[in-house]
Amino acid sequence: MKIQVLGSGCTNCKKLHELTVEIVKELKLDAKVDYITDVSKIVELGIMQSPILTVNGKPIMVGFISNKEKIKDLIVEALE
Amino acid sequence: MDIFYSIQLFSDWLTYDVFKLGQNSLLGSSLNFFIYDSVKILILLAVIIFLVSFLRSFLSQEKMRKLLTKKYPIIGNVLAALFGIITPFCSCSAVPLFIGFVESGVPLGVTFSYLISAPMVNEIALVMLFGLFGLPVALLYAASGVIIAIIVGFLMGKMNLEHLVEDYVWKIKAGSLTLEQKMSFKERVSQAYAYTSDLVKKVYLYVLLGVGVGAFIHGYVPSDILVKIAGKVNFFAVPIAVLIGAPLYSNAAGTIPIIQSLIEKGLPLGTALAFMMSITALSLPEMIILRKVLKPKLLGIYIAVLTIGIVFTGYLFNLVL
DSSP states (O other): EEEEEESSSHHHHHHHHHHHHHOOOOOOOOOEEEOOHHHHHHTTTTSSOEEEEETTTTEEEESOOOOOOHHHHHHHHHHH | OOOOOOHHHHHHIIIIIIIIOOOTTTTHHHHHHHHHHHHHHHHHHHHHHHHHHHHHHTTTHHHHHHHSSSSOOOOHHHHHHHHHSSSSOHHHHHHHHHHHHHTOOOHHHHHHHHHHHHHHHHHHHHHHHHHHOHHHHHHHHHHHHHHHHHHHHHHHHHHHGGGGGHHHHOOOOOOOOOOOOOOOHHHHHHHHHHHHHHHHHHHHHHHHHHHHHHHHHHHSSTTTHHHHSSTTTTTTHHHHHHHHHHHGGGGGHHHHHHHHHHHHHHHHHHHHHHHHHHHHHSOOHHHHHHHBOOOOOHHHHHHHHHHHHHHHHHHHHHOOO
């Protein structure tokens, strides 16, 4: 399983990365959370916002919402 | 009837009945002003931002991009500038958006129209202007931002600056994944709610702080003191206001209530308007992030034209109002 946070290096991107790492720990997932600041990766996905969260290469959240529970739900949903 | 009348009643009751302050005391009038303005602004922020973000869920940046690639002169600039008002702008998204636009064939000048209007016509600033100064001033602010964005973008488009965009930008192949999820009404509402509560949490302290300082000025600073320092007679007031405003980006929410009080004490509206625009548009974090895609010369041109546009607006409003 591959979880990635892609962002341009702004504060929201860093926050999303931290939250995602916490969530992965809480859910005891066997996944590594990569933090990618290469913006061209975002554009290659056809997205024009940042940060984005992907699970196995598929974007599940675009833009940032600081609600941890919501992010958790999205990750769990993507894994099903 | 004034829709804010009940807030006035509430703040009168709190100041004069609960705290038992005199109707004519300085402290009483300052506190009354503080309660009224902060309650009003926070309610307005929550309601308007919620509505805007709900409506926004119907408009995706991908759809917008498609519209902008159709190359009609000027119309592209106008559309881009208008989109800039309704889309939220976070410096996080500036770079992917810029690359996504130019890669899919949106002309550089049109892209700049968007990049100027989005941060300049800031939604928080707009709501606060509406709450504190009324609709005409809020519209004036939005209109001048949009017009600057259209003209500057159009001129930059004419200057053939493509070679000043970082070379790697042209090599990226933009994907065409469409995130066109069908959202239910409930999802739109919950998304708008999440966005609004995030935003209000982020700015409420600045609002309280700004209104607090504003209330102090309102009650304690003598009138007309500013007419002498920053009145229309002082020719350099506008550029100085722009210089002071530039580093204040994150505090747009806190600055506007202070400006309101300063206008009350004689600061000309044009100077104030220029000040507010420089706060929202000339932001350092955004410039640093844009440096990733623009060569220094182009970034310089962008900042220069923007500054000139803002200073010009300041003078114009001081002249006509």
